[in-house]
Amino acid sequence: MNIDLYKKLREEGLITEETLKKAVHKHNNPLFSLHWELKTLLYLGVTLLSTGLGILIYKNIDTIGHQFILLFIAAISAGCFYYCIKNRKPFSREQVKSPGSLYDYILLLGCLSMLSFLGYLQFQYLIFGTHYGMATLIPMLILFYIAYEFDHLGVLSMAITNLAIWMGITVSPIGMMTDNFKNTTPLIYTGLFLGLLLLGAGYFAERYNFKKHFKFTYQNFGLNISFISLLSGYFNDSSYLLSYLWLIGVAILGFILYRNALKDKSFYFLLMIILYVYIAASTFVISWLIKMDSSSAFVISLLYLIGSAIYFVTVLINLNKKIKAS
């Protein structure tokens, strides 16, 4: 901390005497925060432990020790939940501030080991029989319940992923990108439905003021899944009339979400929406120009790309100004 800077500011009358005193006090009693280091270590510990347990189960699935392992995992999970129930704050419709990041990660570990436990039970003893839908539905419901009851965004993300698994897709924001473009139509409809469902969940969370801060997570998954589904629908469809329907979908969804993001002043969503719409529009224009199959069309498509990119640069800059000013 630069104490001379504070002194200079004080001389210029920009800060009060009290602020200077506080700064000098802090300068003389420096505190070094290990917050992020410890948080990272906690996260690492949870990840390593749950991955290790997963592999442990996988390797020992048909040996004698498996009942012991089952007991071990159940004990970890139960212990974590016990700790969380003991330290939790009462439920509220509003955001409940967590008692500390230790609590957050222990809850996360509890959920992860519970999922391993249930998965193991299903594999070994077929507790849900061959109703695989049930086997994914139950964990999903439990996760959603925990996410709301204990107010945990990470568990909510897990619950949403489980919902997607249940509906037949394995998603994570990045995994979706790499896998799903080559998938076929039925999955696209499921994806679109899931995306809109999540967007709806986000909307209602805010509308009815029930865990309003969950909106971001719902919207983040919903927006990416819906746009990717719409775009893959457009890329996959061979019949021209239908493929335009997908594009109209992109436009409508983009418009609605754009209004919403502007209202929330969310740069992140604005950027995502603009990029998805830009991809859709450019694919449309370029595919038309390619069909013309002439050298002038090639030049026009280059000019289009340059011009449209410049246009979107100005759009981004203006949006930034507009949001800052409001």
Added chain:
Amino acid sequence: MIIYNKVWLANLAAQQQLRPALDSGQMSNDEFKSIETAYPVGFYSPNIFIRIGLFILTNIIAVFFGCLLTYILLDSALITSPVWYFFLGLFSYIALEFIVRRKNHFRSGADDALTWISAGLILTGFLIILANQFPLYDADSPTRLSWAAGIVFLLSSYYTLRFTDSLMAIVSFLSLVFLIAVLWYNSSAFGAATLPFLVILLSGITYYFSLTQMKHPGLVYYQHCISLLQVTSLVTLYLSGNYYVVQKLGTELYGYTTIGPYKVPYPVFFWPWTILVPFIYTGAGAYKKNVILLRTGLILIAIAAVTFKNYYHVLPIEGTLVLIGIVTLGGSYWLIRYLKTPKHGFTYEELAEETIPGGVNIESLIIASTQLEDTPKGTQSPFGGGNFGGGGSSSDF
């Protein structure tokens, strides 16, 4: 030499120093506002999302504008000569100077993109000249390598000095080390045998000077470059003595000799170095309360563990993971409890909340994109090997 308005740079640095005080509530909003008006910063530096957007779009514009120009001149001999790349590089460099000088862009995404595009194009031009100059040498011959490294060093140093770009500073450091290493290695048999020690020495010297000279008045605008240089030199200092790296590099350079496969000489030196140095970093970082040293050390401990695991299989992988997981969790649990009331100047409390404008919960983004990545996909049994998710791969139902 610096292209930016120095008064603004100094004001920006002052504001950044005061930001933690504002975030932790030590300073009122009104005070900060009055400081902002008294020490104005006129740069155009939008938030991270706009920056990413501008970066992508500037790349699109530059790539297709280059395509367009190339297409127009497709029939002329010009575009096969290095002159063409210099022309394109200079063109984007002029665009960069223009937006920085006239439009006051500063880390706006557009200037980041143009920096790398122009540098890359100019470098390509030089590399083509190099290939024409030494047609008899391979691309990885010492002569061409050292020339290329020298050119990269000069170019990136120029960009570092003019645009105070910290990534360019790292490129500049690494290319210099590479250049010296190539020359040293090819100088004599003694040089070849002592290569790791040379890099250790160079990194050590760089770290020493970047640490002690940080407050030098001439470097006042390069503080973030110096910080990143410290991290990089610490990492190269460690890695050049890391057992795995030395062995890989040795095998690469010597391969199988008449006396069998390459063996790492002086294991008495390299093994303790591999294991101990990260702990020394961490310990020194905690002792000196130096964030850079501490965090670099913590990351390198992980690398040391992986290196060790690579050679000695003490436990099967799942046992190791569970054990390390329990130790990490238990250790940090204990430390958090221990530091509940600050001790020895350490605290667990967050001193200032770090937020990104736009209201994004960073943690939830990270958890969403990493924690769930390893959901099992298409394993043999529908419920095999999953950590969570109750098993389930999309393709099996």
